[in-house]
Amino acid sequence: MFTGFWVVLNLLAMLVHMGPASGSADLRNFMYLTGQHPVMPVHMAEQQDITHMALAFMPSGVFNRRGQHDVDGNPHEWPPLFQSINHTRMLVNPKTKLLVAIGGWGDTFGFEKGAQSPKSRQRFAHNVAAMVTATGADGVDIDWEYPGGNGEDYREVPNAEKAWEITAYPLLLAAIREALGPDKILSAAVPGKPEDMLAFTPDTVPDIMRSVDFLNVMTYDLMNRRNTVTTHHSGVQNSLTAVDAYIAAGCDARRINFGLAFYVKYYKTEHDDCVRRKNQTGSALGCRTLLMEDPDTGADLGRAAAFSWHDNVPEEVQASFARAQTDGTYDKEGGGYYYWDEDADLWWSFDTAEAIASEKIPRVLQARKLGGVFAWGLGEDGPKYEHFTSMCRAWKKVRDDGWGMAGRNNSSEIRDEL
Ligand SMILES: *[C@@H]1O[C@H](CO)[C@@H](O)[C@H](O)[C@H]1NC(C)=O
Ligand SMILES: *[C@@H]1O[C@H](CO)[C@@H](O)[C@H](O)[C@H]1NC(C)=O
Ligand SMILES: *[C@@H]1O[C@H](CO)[C@@H](O)[C@H](O)[C@H]1NC(C)=O
Numbered sequence: 001m002f003t004g005f006w007v008v009l010n011l012l013a014m015l016v017h018m019g020p021a022s023g024s025a026d027l028r029n030f031m032y033l034t035g036q037h038p039v040m041p042v043h044m045a046e047q048q049d050i051t052h053m054a055l056a057f058m059p060s061g062v063f064n065r066r067g068q069h070d071v072d073g074n075p076h077e078w079p080p081l082f083q084s085i086n087h088t089r090m091l092v093n094p095k096t097k098l099l100v101a102i103g104g105w106g107d108t109f110g111f112e113k114g115a116q117s118p119k120s121r122q123r124f125a126h127n128v129a130a131m132v133t134a135t136g137a138d139g140v141d142i143d144w145e146y147p148g149g150n151g152e153d154y155r156e157v158p159n160a161e162k163a164w165e166i167t168a169y170p171l172l173l174a175a176i177r178e179a180l181g182p183d184k185i186l187s188a189a190v191p192g193k194p195e196d197m198l199a200f201t202p203d204t205v206p207d208i209m210r211s212v213d214f215l216n217v218m219t220y221d222l223m224n225r226r227n228t229v230t231t232h233h234s235g236v237q238n239s240l241t242a243v244d245a246y247i248a249a250g251c252d253a254r255r256i257n258f259g260l261a262f263y264v265k266y267y268k269t270e271h272d273d274c275v276r277r278k279n280q281t282g283s284a285l286g287c288r289t290l291l292m293e294d295p296d297t298g299a300d301l302g303r304a305a306a307f308s309w310h311d312n313v314p315e316e317v318q319a320s321f322a323r324a325q326t327d328g329t330y331d332k333e334g335g336g337y338y339y340w341d342e343d344a345d346l347w348w349s350f351d352t353a354e355a356i357a358s359e360k361i362p363r364v365l366q367a368r369k370l371g372g373v374f375a376w377g378l379g380e381d382g383p384k385y386e387h388f389t390s391m392c393r394a395w396k397k398v399r400d401d402g403w404g405m406a407g408r409n410n411s412s413e414i415r416d417e418l
């Protein structure tokens with residue numbers, strides 16, 4: 001009788017725990033702080049909302065070294081970050097977890113070497129843990145772009161030669177988790193385009209999730225130099241496609257942060273095709289770009305470009321960007337702000353501060369009840385931090401009132417609209 005009562009109580013507690021959410025105290029607000037723009041809004045209240053900050057990057061190659069001493073017998077130093085963990089700690093909320101991000105676009109070689117064998121994985125993991133201790137960080141974020149291929153070198157090294165990484169990647173993460181212990185944070189930045197999710201399948205994702213605390217799904221650059229027609233680089237629809245792929249592969253939505261880009265992207269278009277498309281459909285969405293990547297070498301042909309909100313707008317596109325800001329359109333269906341400049345033949349794609357709060361947060365974070373949001377990167381939004389503050393306000397509503405409560409609150413309706 002007593003046991004039965006106990007079981008019922010536990011079941012009730014479980015139901016309450018799993019039931020419709022009201023507030024999510026542990027909702028994450030994860031900011032990359034980059035060496036390119038190492039500035040923060042220390043004067044703004046929203047800085048206090050940041051739950052995690054990752055300093056980017058430390059190169060992956062340094063974690064393959066043997067032994068604790070260099071050739072002269074001196075203890076190894078870790079390559080200095082643009083700003084130390086200890087210094088950063090003085091500038092953020094005492095509760096903010098500070099991570100070191102390892103790798104980044106194009107920096108795959110160190111991971112490939114480290115992932116190869118049980119021994120190399122153990123060495124890599126041991127070095128990561130030693131670096132975490134030496135720097136005083138709370139954990140690491142692994143930015144291998146990408147295990148299994150489709151990285152910077154995909155035309156030079158075919159994906160077939162990297163197929164082994166698909167099984168090695170979860171093993172490398174497991175080794176890092178073991179070396180770090182259960183209390184340090186281990187996260188991973190993972191691809192947002194389905195074709196790049198070579199190592200993220202129903203076979204591997206459950207294994208990956210056994211080692212990491214959460215994933216940062218890079219729901220930006222979804223239109224990049226490998227695309228051939230215009231679309232949103234960080235749209236609602238293609239962001240949902242990305243996070244849904246991880247959920248379908250076995251990742252709990254609560255362990256996903258979806259990504260925001262605090263920068264502007266633009267691409268050169270094929271004039272006649274875009275005129276035709278606009279004439280036929282009313283918008284240039286889906287019209288052809290110029291060739292943006294060398295088909296033989298994979299080199300960037302300079303026809304897809306970006307600048308952060310912190311950067312000066314390149315002079316040659318200043319007039320066009322001004323038109324994009326005043327005359328652009330929000331595509332309700334795909335969920336993205338865009339402008340096609342017929343005179344300059346440029347396609348613009350970026351998130352306005354307003355669209356982040358009124359569209360992105362409700363239609364992605366709330367609709368899928370994700371565990372948080374992240375952005376690349378905090379300093380990129382300076383000195384005004386308009387996108388960051390707009391994001392924080394919407395994020396806070398969800399944190400305090402629950403996924404369903406803030407703004408538009410019926411996720412099935414939101415989903416139907418898509
Ligand atoms: C960071 O600060 C702590 C506490 O003051 C100190 O013990 C540690 O040596 C510092 N670490 C580094 C790498 O400076
Ligand atoms: C636009 O469409 C109209 C009819 O739908 C056609 O008469 C016109 O030639 C088209 N213009 C261009 C530039 O394709
Ligand atoms: C839910 O949203 C509707 C319309 O968007 C609003 O009128 C209503 O007050 C909201 N309910 C709650 C509990 O926030």
Ligand SMILES: *[C@@H]1O[C@H](CO)[C@@H](O)[C@H](O)[C@H]1NC(C)=O
Nearest residue numbers: 404409410411412413414416
């Ligand atoms: C959400 O919207 C759908 C479709 O309009 C409706 O059937 C459902 O009852 C609504 N749910 C809530 C909780 O309001």
